[in-house]
Amino acid sequence: MSKKPSSPPLNERAQYLLRVLIERYIRDGEPVGSRTLARDAAMELSPATIRNVMADLEDLGFVKSPHTSAGRMPTVQGYRFFVDSLLTVQPLDGVDMQRLRTELNLDLNRKDLVERASNLLSGITRMAGVVMLPRRKQAALRRIDFLPLSDKRVLVIMVINEREVQNRIIHVNRAYTTAELEVAAAFLNEQFGGKDLAAVRDVIVADMQQTHEDMNRMMKAAVEMAGQVFRADDLQEREDVVFAGQTNLMGFRELCEVDTLRHLFEAFNQKREILHLLDQCVNAEGVQIFIGEESGYTALDECSVVTAPYSVDGKVVGVLGVIGPTRMAYDRVIPIVDTTARLLGAALNPRE
Amino acid sequence: MSKKPSSPPLNERAQYLLRVLIERYIRDGEPVGSRTLARDAAMELSPATIRNVMADLEDLGFVKSPHTSAGRMPTVQGYRFFVDSLLTVQPLDGVDMQRLRTELNLDLNRKDLVERASNLLSGITRMAGVVMLPRRKQAALRRIDFLPLSDKRVLVIMVINEREVQNRIIHVNRAYTTAELEVAAAFLNEQFGGKDLAAVRDVIVADMQQTHEDMNRMMKAAVEMAGQVFRADDLQEREDVVFAGQTNLMGFRELCEVDTLRHLFEAFNQKREILHLLDQCVNAEGVQIFIGEESGYTALDECSVVTAPYSVDGKVVGVLGVIGPTRMAYDRVIPIVDTTARLLGAALNPRE
DNA sequence: CCTGGCACTCGCTTCTTGAGAGTGCCAGCA
DNA sequence: TGCTGGCACTCTCAAGAAGCGAGTGCCAGG
Numbered sequence: 169m170s171k172k173p174s175s176p177p178l179n180e181r182a183q184y185l186l187r188v189l190i191e192r193y194i195r196d197g198e199p200v201g202s203r204t205l206a207r208d209a210a211m212e213l214s215p216a217t218i219r220n221v222m223a224d225l226e227d228l229g230f231v232k233s234p235h236t237s238a239g240r241m242p243t244v245q246g247y248r249f250f251v252d253s254l255l256t257v258q259p260l261d262g263v264d265m266q267r268l269r270t271e272l273n274l275d276l277n278r279k280d281l282v283e284r285a286s287n288l289l290s291g292i293t294r295m296a297g298v299v300m301l302p303r304r305k306q307a308a309l310r311r312i313d314f315l316p317l318s319d320k321r322v323l324v325i326m327v328i329n330e331r332e333v334q335n336r337i338i339h340v341n342r343a344y345t346t347a348e349l350e351v352a353a354a355f356l357n358e359q360f361g362g363k364d365l366a367a368v369r370d371v372i373v374a375d376m377q378q379t380h381e382d383m384n385r386m387m388k389a390a391v392e393m394a395g396q397v398f399r400a401d402d403l404q405e406r407e408d409v410v411f412a413g414q415t416n417l418m419g420f421r422e423l424c425e426v427d428t429l430r431h432l433f434e435a436f437n438q439k440r441e442i443l444h445l446l447d448q449c450v451n452a453e454g455v456q457i458f459i460g461e462e463s464g465y466t467a468l469d470e471c472s473v474v475t476a477p478y479s480v481d482g483k484v485v486g487v488l489g490v491i492g493p494t495r496m497a498y499d500r501v502i503p504i505v506d507t508t509a510r511l512l513g514a515a516l517n518p519r520e
Numbered sequence: 521m522s523k524k525p526s527s528p529p530l531n532e533r534a535q536y537l538l539r540v541l542i543e544r545y546i547r548d549g550e551p552v553g554s555r556t557l558a559r560d561a562a563m564e565l566s567p568a569t570i571r572n573v574m575a576d577l578e579d580l581g582f583v584k585s586p587h588t589s590a591g592r593m594p595t596v597q598g599y600r601f602f603v604d605s606l607l608t609v610q611p612l613d614g615v616d617m618q619r620l621r622t623e624l625n626l627d628l629n630r631k632d633l634v635e636r637a638s639n640l641l642s643g644i645t646r647m648a649g650v651v652m653l654p655r656r657k658q659a660a661l662r663r664i665d666f667l668p669l670s671d672k673r674v675l676v677i678m679v680i681n682e683r684e685v686q687n688r689i690i691h692v693n694r695a696y697t698t699a700e701l702e703v704a705a706a707f708l709n710e711q712f713g714g715k716d717l718a719a720v721r722d723v724i725v726a727d728m729q730q731t732h733e734d735m736n737r738m739m740k741a742a743v744e745m746a747g748q749v750f751r752a753d754d755l756q757e758r759e760d761v762v763f764a765g766q767t768n769l770m771g772f773r774e775l776c777e778v779d780t781l782r783h784l785f786e787a788f789n790q791k792r793e794i795l796h797l798l799d800q801c802v803n804a805e806g807v808q809i810f811i812g813e814e815s816g817y818t819a820l821d822e823c824s825v826v827t828a829p830y831s832v833d834g835k836v837v838g839v840l841g842v843i844g845p846t847r848m849a850y851d852r853v854i855p856i857v858d859t860t861a862r863l864l865g866a867a868l869n870p871r872e
Numbered sequence: 873c874c875t876g877g878c879a880c881t882c883g884c885t886t887c888t889t890g891a892g893a894g895t896g897c898c899a900g901c902a
Numbered sequence: 903t904g905c906t907g908g909c910a911c912t913c914t915c916a917a918g919a920a921g922c923g924a925g926t927g928c929c930a931g932g
Contacts, residue, residue, distance in 0.1 A: 197927095199927055201926090202925070202926080203922070203924090203925080212878075213874080214874070214875050215875095215876095215925090216874075216875055216876070216877090216927095216928095217873085217874055217875070219925085219926065219927075219928095220873095220874085220927095222926090223926090223927080229927090233926085234883095235881085235882055235883065236880090236881050236882050236883090236925085236926065236927095237880085237881050237882050237883075237923095237924065237925045238882080238883080238924075238925070239924085239925070239926095258552070274673075274675065275688075275689040275690075275691070276689070277687065277689070304561070310667065311667060314663070315662065315663060315679060317682055317683065319626075321626070321627065323679065323682070323683060323685075325677060325685055327667060327675065330669055330670075330675070331669065331675060331689065333675075333677055333685065333687040335629065335685040336627075337626075337627040337629070337683065338627075339627070355745075355901095355922090415782065415785040415786060415789055418778060418781065418782045418785065419782075424778050425778075426770060426776050426777075426778060426781070429770065429778070429781075430767070430771075432765060433767040433770065437767055468771070478692045500932055552893090553893070553894055553895090554894070554895080555893090555894080565905080565906095566905070566906050566907075567894090567906095567907095568896095568897095568905075568906055568907070568908090569905055569906070570896095570907085571894085571895065571896075571906085572896095572904090574895090575895090575896080585894090585895085586895095586914095587910050587912085587913055587914070588894085588895065588911090588912050588913050588914095589892095589893060589894045589895055589911085589913045589914075590893080590894070590895090590913080590914075591893085591894070591895095
């Protein structure tokens with residue numbers, strides 16, 4: 169019936185009108201009628217003409233009406249075309265730029281930086297910010313320390329990769345003195361200082377299995393303690409994604425139904441789906457945009473997600489982004505996400 | 521007109537009926553009519569009689585109708601009387617008890633314990649959990665370490681009060697070697713190890729003002745670095761209250777309006793009001809309950825807050841609690857909050 | 873190819889109506 | 903005096919009806 173060529177025959181006027189329509193819809197959030205659009209477009213066309221164009225755009229799947237006699241609103245495909253071909257990205261506001269620069273400074277550890285980036289994204293865009301923690305592929309053990317606690321427990325402090333400090337409590341089979349623990353720590357630091365954590369673990373595990381006879385008592389104790397510290401999974405952080413500003417989403421009309429919100433917030437809490445989505449972006453370059461159902465997760469049905477990977481030393485280590493209603497100001501959001509990614513990468517760089 | 525004696529002349533039957541009414545309302549969340557109440561009370565009274573009693577209770581301010589021809593529901597004053605005089609607290613469910621015991625164990629640091637307690641409160645009650653971080657009145661410096669970073673920056677690691685590890689990055693006026701920093705750390709550890717942080721700060725500040733001539737160069741550097749580390753406010757943690765399970769509140773009919781939710785969630789984000797409220801509970805003993813407007817914060821208007829202080833070594837160090845709709849199962853929530861407070865206190869105790 | 877005109881559709885608001893739940897009050901009864 | 907059944911009344915809620923306003927599709931004419 170209706171012709172549907174693979175490359176849509178969108179003449180310039182139709183494209184322009186689609187663009188004006190989407191910009192208007194993003195501003196107001198209400199279906200745009202032909203009269204309004206005629207006024208907005210300011211190109212001396214009558215509403216009737218606009219209607220004809222709109223009918224074409226609807227046939228091609230770029231716009232739709234919620235019901236017979238309402239105006240038109242963009243479809244997912246419409247947004248997609250808009251974002252890919254029609255959008256002119258705004259330069260980043262100077263104030264925002266300044267804010268990003270000053271707040272993402274170097275004197276913070278990984279966790280704090282990530283949290284701050286998330287807060288900035290949400291604060292500046294007034295939507296929900298999300299940052300995936302950098303995967304720590306190369307985690308070099310810089311230093312390890314033991315401190316005795318009461319009751320056969322030992323506090324272990326590890327410094328990993330320059331700035332990062334981790335600590336945990338382990339149980340040992342007898343009480344050690346501070347001096348003994350210092351010897352053990354010194355031994356481990358000497359043996360493993362600067363080595364990659366994964367490598368350290370492998371050596372330790374091997375050592376524990378074939379008890380070396382050439383080890384003295386203290387070294388054995390040290391290896392045993394280290395065995396507990398480097399238990400397989402414990403080294404990855406559980407908290408691998410950080411959100412901020414979820415409540416901002418309550419301000420948007422289209423997400424305002426309690427049920428929608430609930431699904432959304434539960435998705436935030438579960439983190440799983442979001443994490444998967446972000447994971448997909450690791451291998452892409454630059455800003456990526458998922459519009460509505462494109463994300464593949466029903467919880468995000470009425471939302472768009474704008475992401476960008478950030479890299480340290482030229483290697484992508486994580487992804488950050490913004491989650492908001494499909495009807496978001498893409499031209500403003502894109503540079504914000506882009507810049508935040510760059511600055512976070514820079515701030516995480518240990519060399520600089 | 522209506523008699524309003526200060527001690528309400530509530531005979532036993534009226535009290536019993538009030539109790540049944542509130543229990544029913546807590547279960548269903550709908551105004552209770554005279555017929556329903558007559559059936560529930562199972563004391564061979566006709567609805568008409570019940571209605572007379574209800575009229576009295578309404579005069580006294582314990583119940584109200586949302587409109588002329590609906591059933592009755594409790595007022596704040598009604599809940600208050602119920603909680604103070606009519607409630608029989610359920611013993612804590614064995615499964616829940618077990619869960620609390622195993623999850624609040626000793627091998628976690630302060631922050632993790634608090635977070636877990638908050639999650640447990642929210643998970644078991646299916647409402648929002650909140651825990652105020654223990655104020656660290658006596659913070660003894662157990663150990664301090666310096667590690668050089670690139671670019672005149674130094675990573676400082678402090679162990680405070682046995683289990684707690686803090687780290688930050690400071691700027692120094694020249695690059696130090698690892699060896700130099702070790703000397704500085706050793707000096708500080710010897711001078712201040714085991715001392716209270718506040719005291720340490722005072723000494724440092726004094727030292728910095730009147731430059732001792734008997735200090736060698738390294739000691740001066742150490743004091744200077746310590747000066748940066750112990751900058752006044754930075755030692756208190758900014759994150760002084762931890763929430764969990766806010767989304768649970770979206771499940772309750774009475775809080776389901778987006779506006780109400782929004783205010784509530786904003787209050788959680790701001791933290792200020794909640795913090796004030798919790799602060800008031802520090803000096804009280806045992807479980808405290810704020811019903812609806814009693815809290816004095818409009819954001820919590822349709823909510824009740826059940827709190828209990830928790831103590832280490834006999835001294836109250838913080839407060840925890842649960843936030844939910846006024847219509848919550850107080851008999852179940854109270855022992856949960858109570859027990860969690862006890863167990864958190866125990867888990868935080870450094871001696872045990 | 874554009875335009876004005878016209879009939880038509882549909883959602884939103886308001887009003888009405890009826891059903892259902894529950895109350896207050898009264899008179900009668902133990 | 904206290905309890906009860908009965909009855910009129912009130913109020914909410916849901917469903918239906920009517921009017922309106924916005925906007926469309928289509929057609930004939932320039």
